[in-house]
Amino acid sequence: xxxxxxxxxxxxxxxxxxxxxxxxxxxxxxxxxxxxxxxxxxxxxxxxxxxxxxxxxxxxxxxxxxxxxxxxxxxxxxxxxxxxxxxxxxxxxxxxxxxxxxxxxxxxxxxxxxxxxxxxxxxxxxxxxxxxxxxxxxxxxxxxxxxxxxxxxxxxxxxxxxxxxxxxxxxxxxxxxxxxxxxxxxxxxxxxxxxxxxx
Amino acid sequence: xxxxxxxxxxxxxxxxxxxxxxxxxxxxxxxxxxxxxxxxxxxxxxxxxxxxxxxxxxxxxxxxxxxxxxxxxxxxxxxxxxxxxxxxxxxxxxxxxxxxxxxxxxxxxxxxxxxxxxxxxxxxxxxxxxxxxxxxxxxxxxxxxxxxxxxxxxxxxxxxxxxxxxxxxxxxxxxxxxxxxxxxxxxxxxxxxxxxxxxxxxxxxxxxxxxxxxxxxxxxxxxxxxxxxxxxxxxxxxxxxxxxxxxxxxxxxxxxxxxxxxxxxxxxxxxxxxxxxxxxxxxxxxxxxxxxxxxxxxxxxxxxxxxxxxxxxxxxxxxxxxxxxxxxxxxxxxxxxxxxxxxxxxxxxxxxxxxxxxxxxxxxxxxxxxxxxxxxxxxxxxxxxxxxxxxxxxxxxxxxxxxxxxxxxxxxxxxxxxxxxxxxxxxxxxxxxxxxxxxxxxxxxxxxxxxxxxxxxxxxxxxxxxxxxxxxxxxxxxxxxxxxxxxxxxxxxxxxxxxxxxxxxxxxxxxxxxxxxxxxxxxxxxxxxxxxxxxxxxxxxxxxxxxxxxxxxxxxxxxxxxxxxxxxxxxxxxxxxxxxxxxxxxxxxxxxxxxxxxxxxxxxxxxxxxxxxxxxxxxxxxxxxxxxxxxxxxxxxxxxxxxxxxxxxxxxxxxxxxxxx
Numbered sequence: 001x002x003x004x005x006x007x008x009x010x011x012x013x014x015x016x017x018x019x020x021x022x023x024x025x026x027x028x029x030x031x032x033x034x035x036x037x038x039x040x041x042x043x044x045x046x047x048x049x050x051x052x053x054x055x056x057x058x059x060x061x062x063x064x065x066x067x068x069x070x071x072x073x074x075x076x077x078x079x080x081x082x083x084x085x086x087x088x089x090x091x092x093x094x095x096x097x098x099x100x101x102x103x104x105x106x107x108x109x110x111x112x113x114x115x116x117x118x119x120x121x122x123x124x125x126x127x128x129x130x131x132x133x134x135x136x137x138x139x140x141x142x143x144x145x146x147x148x149x150x151x152x153x154x155x156x157x158x159x160x161x162x163x164x165x166x167x168x169x170x171x172x173x174x175x176x177x178x179x180x181x182x183x184x185x186x187x188x189x190x191x192x193x194x195x196x197x198x199x
Numbered sequence: 200x201x202x203x204x205x206x207x208x209x210x211x212x213x214x215x216x217x218x219x220x221x222x223x224x225x226x227x228x229x230x231x232x233x234x235x236x237x238x239x240x241x242x243x244x245x246x247x248x249x250x251x252x253x254x255x256x257x258x259x260x261x262x263x264x265x266x267x268x269x270x271x272x273x274x275x276x277x278x279x280x281x282x283x284x285x286x287x288x289x290x291x292x293x294x295x296x297x298x299x300x301x302x303x304x305x306x307x308x309x310x311x312x313x314x315x316x317x318x319x320x321x322x323x324x325x326x327x328x329x330x331x332x333x334x335x336x337x338x339x340x341x342x343x344x345x346x347x348x349x350x351x352x353x354x355x356x357x358x359x360x361x362x363x364x365x366x367x368x369x370x371x372x373x374x375x376x377x378x379x380x381x382x383x384x385x386x387x388x389x390x391x392x393x394x395x396x397x398x399x400x401x402x403x404x405x406x407x408x409x410x411x412x413x414x415x416x417x418x419x420x421x422x423x424x425x426x427x428x429x430x431x432x433x434x435x436x437x438x439x440x441x442x443x444x445x446x447x448x449x450x451x452x453x454x455x456x457x458x459x460x461x462x463x464x465x466x467x468x469x470x471x472x473x474x475x476x477x478x479x480x481x482x483x484x485x486x487x488x489x490x491x492x493x494x495x496x497x498x499x500x501x502x503x504x505x506x507x508x509x510x511x512x513x514x515x516x517x518x519x520x521x522x523x524x525x526x527x528x529x530x531x532x533x534x535x536x537x538x539x540x541x542x543x544x545x546x547x548x549x550x551x552x553x554x555x556x557x558x559x560x561x562x563x564x565x566x567x568x569x570x571x572x573x574x575x576x577x578x579x580x581x582x583x584x585x586x587x588x589x590x591x592x593x594x595x596x597x598x599x600x601x602x603x604x605x606x607x608x609x610x611x612x613x614x615x616x617x618x619x620x621x622x623x624x625x626x627x628x629x630x631x632x633x634x635x636x637x638x639x640x641x642x643x644x645x646x647x648x649x650x651x652x653x654x655x656x657x658x659x660x661x662x663x664x665x666x667x668x669x670x671x672x673x674x675x676x677x678x679x680x681x682x683x684x685x686x687x688x689x690x691x692x693x694x695x696x697x698x699x700x701x702x703x704x705x706x707x708x709x710x711x712x713x714x715x716x717x718x719x720x721x722x723x724x725x726x727x728x729x730x731x732x733x734x735x736x737x738x739x740x741x742x743x744x745x746x747x748x749x750x751x752x753x754x755x756x757x758x759x760x761x762x763x764x765x766x767x768x769x770x771x772x773x774x775x776x777x778x779x780x781x782x783x784x785x786x787x788x789x790x791x792x793x794x795x796x797x798x799x800x801x802x803x804x805x806x807x808x809x810x811x812x813x814x815x816x817x818x819x820x821x822x823x824x825x826x827x828x829x830x831x832x833x834x835x836x837x838x839x840x841x842x843x844x845x846x847x848x849x850x851x852x853x854x855x856x857x858x859x860x
Contacts, residue, residue, distance in 0.1 A: 033447035048472035
């Protein structure tokens with residue numbers, strides 16, 4: 001038993017912390033069902049355009065591709081932060097966390113820009129069921145990313161104040177799970193919403 | 200005079216004509232007086248500090264369980280009064296005791312309160328009170344989250360109950376189907392109250408689901424494998440996982456309706472190609488598993504009550520667990536049976552009709568297993584057992600009429616008639632409520648340390664159950680006679696008059712049963728019959744190995760579990776001294792510290808919800824900031840524990856006579 005556990009990272013060796021990580025995994029399943037429901041709504045509603053634009057008329061691939069690349073890169077830097085924590089480098093962990101949240105912020109800003117230009121062109125979500133579903137699905141993901149950015153800021157401060165304790169390690173791990181989860185959801189949004197919309 | 204105009208506008212918003220009816224104003228005055236009296240009483244007896252330290256900031260699962268139970272009983276009263284108002288209106292043809300609008304509000308709040316604010320907290324009360332004790336744990340996995348769940352539920356309940364005196368009650372039924380729930384047909388803030396109160400309570404429910412799933416999977420005493428946990432704990436495990444997959448679609452359904460109403464989206468409006476049936480699908484993807492969320496814990500309670508009062512181990516443990524799993528799995532594939540009339544075509548309807556009928560098989564297995572457990576046992580007719588015995592015929596009738604409703608062509612005939620009303624009251628009251636009351640009487644001594652009087656309990660039972668049959672049997676026939684649900688009144692000469700009269704008489708008998716139950720509780724509290732043994736029923740599972748009520752740390756010594764009915768096995772094998780400690784074996788115990796963060800967080804949600812209900816966005820933002828602040832406060836404050844030192848543990852246990860000499 002002891003030989004196998006010693007290779008585990010500290011946050012898994014402590015029983016209470018590993019229970020909390022399990023709790024977070026289960027929270028993510030509920031979030032997955034939430035997104036699943038929103039995807040179902042979107043897939044049904046995407047042809048219900050009313051007098052508004054069709055997906056093909058609405059989407060511009062350039063900025064969305066940039067957003068995708070930014071978010072994928074941020075997933076990588078998030079892992080680097082976790083890796084730095086595993087090899088006990090506090091500055092590295094904080095620095096990569098800051099890079100991650102910076103990338104997250106620019107993702108959110110690009111998305112806000114996309115939404116704002118849609119609305120300025122008169123395509124509010126009042127216009128059609130499709131637009132309602134589109135803004136809600138993509139906006140819920142964007143909202144999650146924004147929450148993640150806020151979380152990362154507090155986490156960076158906390159690691160700075162307290163160092164890499166068992167608790168901050170577990171929190172960093174949970175944040176990484178959350179961030180990768182959002183990345184996966186985005187890949188589905190990119191495919192189901194944007195790519196199949198433009199095609 | 201802009202200020203004057205603004206004040207007038209505010210007053211009209213807060214107090215529209217529908218909340219100025221004389222009966223509502225009378226209730227408002229009564230409530231205000233009650234709050235003042237309670238406040239004065241607490242100040243006079245200097246109990247504010249006690250209330251804050253012992254209850255409001257507690258993270259102890261046993262106290263949270265008690266708070267859930269009290270809240271559930273209060274809500275049972277409220278929902279029950281709604282039911283009596285409905286039945287009073289229908290006692291005779293052409294009765295106008297209430298106007299149509301008020302009638303709609305009353306049946307909406309009756310359904311919403313009973314499902315979300317009575318049945319759910321009743322289930323969580325029993326989970327909290329017993330699950331950690333049954334698995335040999337000192338608390339749940341996330342004690343502070345548990346308190347957050349409770350306070351979110353409590354503020355959700357306050358929101359819904361506020362609506363009838365401030366702003367107006369929702370009136371679109373407990374399912375709130377669009378387009379009627381949309382702004383165009385349902386102006387005012389009532390519907391917003393419905394959406395936001397359920398949203399706030401729903402977040403708490405999801406958190407409870409996560410909490411108990413992790414608790415049962417990870418916090419069991421050594422030796423207690425999943426094949427040894429009591430069936431009630433299995434039911435809690437399965438219920439929790441059902442919550443995880445059922446509640447997010449509800450969150451989405453409610454959220455999208457709110458976006459339509461408050462932020463002008465076009466999901467379910469007829470204009471702009473919105474699609475109301477989407478809401479109906481999402482709602483029932485939640486709603487059907489929800490009925491199993493409500494009834495599984497009742498199955499769990501009966502699986503504890505029957506073996507205890509038959510002095511036999513449960514017949515077919517594996518089949519009981521397997522059937523719970525089967526029901527929970529099938530329960531996700533049946534949601535369309537709530538709206539066969541959608542027009543999805545025969546093949547879809549047949550699939551959902553068949554999957555619904557399939558559920559009868561595992562449910563039948565459970566019925567037979569309870570009966571086989573009783574077979575040849577030494578049965579004691581205590582109050583919990585009486586509720587179980589009443590449950591069996593009631594639930595069989597409810598299940599059989601469910602099969603009738605699942606038959607698609609038949610359903611076209613009696614859909615949304617009183618036949619349906621009778622059916623679901625038959626299963627939800629006869630299943631969940633009978634089960635929860637059985638569990639309440641069963642675990643009451645463990646929760647409070649004293650027993651409920653048996654004779655009064657039997658009277659309450661007899662009145663409630665006979666009132667129940669008298670209320671709902673006539674409703675099946677009313678359905679056949681063509682009476683549809685939600686009719687505010689009906690003309691004479693349709694053959695409905697006598698049946699409705701009997702139904703109303705039954706409802707009042709049931710109400711009398713509830714009053715006797717309250718009397719039973721108050722009387723038993725006045726003349727307390729203390730449970731000094733900790734094992735008043737000669738129980739089988741681990742919670743009965745503890746004193747009543749259990750000390751704050753539950754187990755001074757975590758048991759090493761060897762068999763399924765561990766406490767029974769201990770008693771049979773003369774190992775009961777295993778629960779005792781001595782000066783050499785005692786250890787200090789770490790327990791989570793009380794926290795004010797849960798109620799602060801829930802209050803912030805409450806403020807934000809009010810902001811959204813009245814579309815005061817500054818207030819919604821304020822609430823959102825409050826949520827962030829509470830979360831940050833909770834995260835930066837170290838998750839602190841208190842140490843109860845060994846001497847204190849030894850002292851407490853010695854007083855309870857649980858120290859080896």
